[in-house]
Amino acid sequence: MANTPYPESYYAASANAVPPRPALQDDVETDVCVIGAGYTGLSSALFLLENGFKVTVLEAAKVGFGASGRNGGQIVNSYSRDIDVIERTVGPKQAQLLGQMAFEGGRIIRERVAKYNIQCDLKDGGVFAAITAKQMGHLEAQKRLWERFGHTQLELMDQTRIREVVACDQYVGGMLDMSGGHIHPLNLALGEAAAVESLGGTIYEQSPAVRIERGASPVVHTPKGKVRAKFIIVAGNAYLGNLVPELAAKSMPCGTQVITTAPLGDELASSLLPQDYCVEDCNYLLDYYRLTADKRLVFGGGVVYGARDPANIEAIIRPKMLKAFPQLRDVKIDYAWTGNFLLTLSRLPQVGRLGDNIYYSQGCSGHGVTYTHLAGKVLAEALRGQAERFDAFADLPHYPFPGGQLLRTPFAALGAWYYGLRDKFGY
Numbered sequence: 001m002a003n004t005p006y007p008e009s010y011y012a013a014s015a016n017a018v019p020p021r022p023a024l025q026d027d028v029e030t031d032v033c034v035i036g037a038g039y040t041g042l043s044s045a046l047f048l049l050e051n052g053f054k055v056t057v058l059e060a061a062k063v064g065f066g067a068s069g070r071n072g073g074q075i076v077n078s079y080s081r082d083i084d085v086i087e088r089t090v091g092p093k094q095a096q097l098l099g100q101m102a103f104e105g106g107r108i109i110r111e112r113v114a115k116y117n118i119q120c121d122l123k124d125g126g127v128f129a130a131i132t133a134k135q136m137g138h139l140e141a142q143k144r145l146w147e148r149f150g151h152t153q154l155e156l157m158d159q160t161r162i163r164e165v166v167a168c169d170q171y172v173g174g175m176l177d178m179s180g181g182h183i184h185p186l187n188l189a190l191g192e193a194a195a196v197e198s199l200g201g202t203i204y205e206q207s208p209a210v211r212i213e214r215g216a217s218p219v220v221h222t223p224k225g226k227v228r229a230k231f232i233i234v235a236g237n238a239y240l241g242n243l244v245p246e247l248a249a250k251s252m253p254c255g256t257q258v259i260t261t262a263p264l265g266d267e268l269a270s271s272l273l274p275q276d277y278c279v280e281d282c283n284y285l286l287d288y289y290r291l292t293a294d295k296r297l298v299f300g301g302g303v304v305y306g307a308r309d310p311a312n313i314e315a316i317i318r319p320k321m322l323k324a325f326p327q328l329r330d331v332k333i334d335y336a337w338t339g340n341f342l343l344t345l346s347r348l349p350q351v352g353r354l355g356d357n358i359y360y361s362q363g364c365s366g367h368g369v370t371y372t373h374l375a376g377k378v379l380a381e382a383l384r385g386q387a388e389r390f391d392a393f394a395d396l397p398h399y400p401f402p403g404g405q406l407l408r409t410p411f412a413a414l415g416a417w418y419y420g421l422r423d424k425f426g427y
């Protein structure tokens with residue numbers, strides 16, 4: 001069986017040491033079989049273990065192989081569509097519940113890091129940067145909205161103030177969220193995996209779930225073994241393929257690309273981002289960036305609908321970086337990689353249950369570092385019989401992409417082209 005390695009990312013190159021994790025070779029029994037060792041799977045496993053469940057995690061490649069080990073590392077609050085959209089879509093009671101949860105994921109990450117002593121370069125402070133006056137107006141409304149749901153760590157920044165935190169002349173203003181921040185994403189996943197094992201959970205790597213035998217006591221098959229469980233949690237997100245056809249039908253994997261510079265040195269690094277906050281702009285097709293612990297710039301952006309790997313990532317992303325920071329003209333790019341996230345038509349996460357015992361969460365559509373940590377808690381609550389918060393997510397309406405799996409990519413690309421034009425012309 002092929003041994004799938006990590007992509008050649010900065011994160012893989014700077015990953016903390018981990019123990020070897022074998023592939024599943026025989027038949028095992030467990031309370032909960034989790035499919036996928038990204039944040040959704042690991043967060044679910046941790047909450048379940050903390051509540052006395054026996055947990056077995058199957059990972060097709062390696063812990064954090066998917067988006068969780070490749071992302072921009074930005075801790076961003078709320079969901080890919082904000083609470084106001086949720087309020088307009090569902091009733092006030094459900095919106096209230098989802099709004100209260102919108103800032104919980106970041107707290108869970110910080111609790112995990114502290115409780116399990118996870119070394120992942122956690123830093124506080126995230127900036128939303130407005131390129132147009134209209135975007136600034138949206139940030140002002142977002143601040144009022146988030147404050148209505150209890151968020152108290154927000155500061156609006158005018159053009160002079162944002163220039164103090166990011167040396168980029170593109171922005172008319174922004175909003176600083178001190179409960180945002182950034183992490184080394186793969187090391188967070190690896191630390192969470194170690195925590196799972198410290199509580200008696202088992203993680204098998206290079207063990208893809210290839211078939212699920214549904215029923216009262218479901219069985220997950222891998223190439224060389226099987227897991228019989230009381231419950232299954234499907235957490236494969238954009239890497240799941242067609243294992244669960246119902247889930248593949250209503251979502252679309254998309255690629256986004258990240259580059260990492262050579263170390264910039266203290267002086268240049270702190271001239272770009274003096275307080276070491278992370279930044280994302282407010283465009284629909286947004287750019288996001290931050291410094292690493294060894295003072296490189298990690299810069300991401302762009303979307304490839306349908307998740308094809310572009311041939312030359314640096315050629316796509318470096319011009320975006322130079323537009324923000326022309327002063328990096330002569331800096332070498334050491335790493336470039338792509339990762340897949342899962343887009344839903346509503347851009348809200350899909351959470352639910354298939355039959356009595358197969359649970360899933362997927363499709364956070366770009367912003368998932370915080371949501372996935374919350375999702376693990378909400379899924380674990382549901383397995384314990386407390387389903388109020390799970391139901392609030394599960395009741396969100398979802399639709400298949402127009403045109404099904406064949407035409408969803410051109411339709412979504414058309415939509416993105418439209419939004420890209422809106423970004424470009426500032427309306």
Ligand SMILES: Cc1cc2nc3c(=O)[nH]c(=O)nc-3n(C[C@H](O)[C@H](O)[C@H](O)COP(=O)(O)OP(=O)(O)OC[C@H]3O[C@@H](n4cnc5c(N)ncnc54)[C@H](O)[C@@H]3O)c2cc1C
Nearest residue numbers: 036038039040060066067068071072074209236339368369
């Ligand atoms: C390049 C990039 C940058 C991003 N930047 C940010 C950011 O800065 N901030 C933010 O909030 N969000 C960001 N995101 C989104 C965020 O990373 C994801 O929403 C989140 O990590 C999803 O976690 P997950 O556990 O659901 O999925 P994943 O991390 O993708 O994990 C799924 C796992 O399941 C495994 N798997 C799949 N199928 C099977 C199977 N059949 N059997 C066993 N295992 C299986 C995969 O190998 C994988 O390890 C970014 C995403 C990408 C791709």
